[in-house]
Amino acid sequence: MTIAAPDSVRLDLTTVVDPADMPLLLTVEEAARQLRIGRTQMWRLVTTGAVESVFIGRLRRVPIECLHEYVTNLLANGGQRQKTAA
Template sequence: MTGPQPPATERAVPDLPFLYRVSDAVQLLNLSRSVVYDLMRTGRLRTVRQGRSRRIPASALHDYVALLEREAGGER
């Protein structure tokens, strides 16, 4: 049996960020800055607003890669 779980506020948070800057997405996706902005503009890459800037959720990066795999016929 396991012991009691710590409250949600005390649980470990992953080291990876939840939100990425465009410059981060450019490096992670290995795409040009203009391509990333075009993906954002067309809605293929979801973004959220944080203050006056746009951020890309980690889940949106995963969703975009999954979309590319589906389009390539690579869904399993």
């Protein structure tokens, strides 16, 4: 007899995205999901300038390259965020 796992345990394959299908610009919430962090922490990174973002009209978007830059900088600094000049 086989018992199916609950939905919360199953791998959600909709989150696995082909890099060619990745959008160029993400909302702050989508960027947070990509980094696997909370929305509040992502907004903090964006507003402090740790992760660059752009405005299209009144909408703030995070270029996917800026997420890659942020992670690259984290790796280069031993996991520590660079201090930004105030």
